[in-house]
Amino acid sequence: METALQRIEEGILKYAEVAFWDRIAIKEKLPIVDWVSSTVDLHFDLTSNASGKIRLYPYQIEPLKATEEKGCREVTLQWGQRLGKSTIWKLSMLKRMFDGGLSGLIVYPSMDMAIKTNRDTVLPLLRTLPNLRADLAAIGGRRKDSYHLPSARSVLYFIGGGAQVVSYTANWGVLDECDFIKLEKSDAEGENVDQLRALRLRMQTFQDRMLIACSSPTTYGGAIHQNYLKGSRGVWHLRCLKCGALSSASQLSFKLSTGGYAGLQWEKDESGNLLPDSIRWICPHCGHAHTYEDAKAMNDAGCYIHENPANLSHRSFQAGALANPEIWEWRSIAEAQEAATDASGRKFLANTILGKPYKHTREGDTSISIPDVLAGKMVEYPKDLGDRISLVCAGIDQQSSALAGSKYYVYAVRGWEEDGSSWLLSSGIAQNTAELSSIVTASYHGLPVSLALLDAGGFGDNAATTDPLVRQHPNLLYYKGGDDRTLSLRGKPWKPSETQRSLLLCNALHYQVKLLDLLYGPPRPSGYQWHIPQKLPAGYLEQVGAMQPNNRMRGGNGEAFANWTPSSVRHDFFDAEKMAIAAMEISCRLIPATHFRRGKIPLFMRVELLRALAVAGIKPKK
Secondary structure (H helix, E strand, C coil), X not given: CCCHHHHHHHHHHHHHHHHHHHHHCCCCCCCHHHHHHHHCEHHHCCCCCCCCECCCCHHHXXXXXXXXXXXXXXXXXXXXXXXXXXXXXXXXXXXXXXXXXXXXXXXXXXXXXXXXXXXXXXXXXXXXXXXXXXXXXXXXCECCCEEEEHHHCEEEEEEECCCCCCCCCCCEEEEECHHHCCCCCCCXXXXXXXXXXHHHHHCCCCCCCEEEEEECCCCCCCHXXXXXXXXXXXXXXXECCCCCCEEECCCCEEECCCCCEEEEEEEECCCCCEEEEEEEEECCCCCCXXXXXHHHHHHHCCEEEECCCCCCCEEEEEECHHHCCCCCCHHHHHHHHHHXXXXXXXXXXXXXXXXXXXXXXXXXXXXXXXXXXXXXXXXXXXXXXXXXXXXXXXXXXXXXXXXXXXXXXXXXXXXXXXXXXXXXXXXXXXXXXXXXXXXXXXXXXXXXXXXXXXXXXXXXXXXXXXXXXXXXXXXXXXXXEECHHHXXXXXXXXXXXXXXXXXXXXXXXXXXXXXXXXXXXXXXXXXXXXXXXXXXXXXXXXXXXXXXXXCCCCCCHHHCHHHCEEXXXXXXXXXXXXXXXXXXXXXXXXXXXXXXXCCCCCHHHHHHHHHHHHHCCCCCCC
């Protein structure tokens, strides 16, 4: 007769058997979009007023699907603000934990942002899964820099953007608002490690990995835009409700070949005030005028069109405010366009509304707003500048006035820090060689001029004017600018003249590009800042800003720094600054390292020299 104990034992065995087979059974994974829609409730998000099961916006669906697509290892989101970029990585994180086996790392712009985001959304989201809620409540589940979740076989670390990604290994990672991540320290050679590249390297050992980079864009050289270009480059498109044609949502208006404009259009009253009821989206294909009430349906039927659809391993997506009429009303978008009358307004329109990078532009063309940019370089010099400068060099442009025999010299003396940042220490016009001699021999913050380059000019009277000066000062050499074709430089930026001992032949275009990049190029994570004082000699800003994009060249090539040409304004100070950069590079090759303030070539130049050797396939001597 079966006893009660036997029945209990049999029940336990049956339960254990079922549990065993349940654990080893291969369960079919529910696709992430279906799983999210049926599992996640919005009440978890303390920053949202919504509740109930999450409803994805149309432009969010494909990027979220991509985080689980076979062979896809990277997703990049270049979206405008308030469009739910972080929602994508948070849902991807939760699904990976639900499936089990996540080794994750979140890189935030700062630890303050990490603490706030974790408190308001990440931690509440993890607690929506009962097993994770129990793990977090256990001792050791929540730590200062991580969450440990044994039931999901998962661990999640998070850091502020200033810390380098060097001691983490992850199969899932995210850089949140990566355009705003600034590294605090450099590597051994002083070069900031790109956080995307660093995290990508830390994830290489995993076949099934996912790296998500998201950010509102800043400049064309920003991390998010550069990474977006490396991916499939998908742009969100709206669908016309009449003809069904798709139109890019990354621009507000379209210029028609027949004249006039389509896209988002509106009218104004006699006082120039925007008329909200007049706002329409006009299809550039059929001319149908959509009202704001049509916006949701246009997006529901919209889709991404990828410029490089074959790139399945890296899916990148761009979207702006037009993709989400529930958050961004057309009136707000139109008002932002109307307010874009200065650099600040245009930047807000590009970055926030359109989800696109921004560069300064002048009304009516695509050239850089040079006065605005140069004005931003004017700063108050720090009191400890003397301790920071490692090297001083000068460039001198030789000129002749209309009066016969009257010459003058436009000069710029610049000091460099170890990180490549530079400061204009002195500038102006020397009226004679005696004044020029005092500039070359002066001490600047306790440092002599290591090398000054004097434009050889073409006046024919150097023998009587500047030759004695060059012979007198070992740190003063002639500069002759040209190109590789005219000077036979054979790909090198400079070389000593074979016929004149005190003459250096330099590729002027090479140093033009270097200076223009410092002036107008994308900002680097650190260093290479180009500074000018608030008090400048007359004509300085106009002459430095005289080099401008060549608008005569077609196809946009005129904006390349190598194609910039001088305007009708004189460009003497630009040439002097260009020669100062040449003097700095050349002095780091000609002058013994013991002559520098710290007993060796500045750090940024050591890094550049090592990089140049690596490109050439030459291993440096130990």
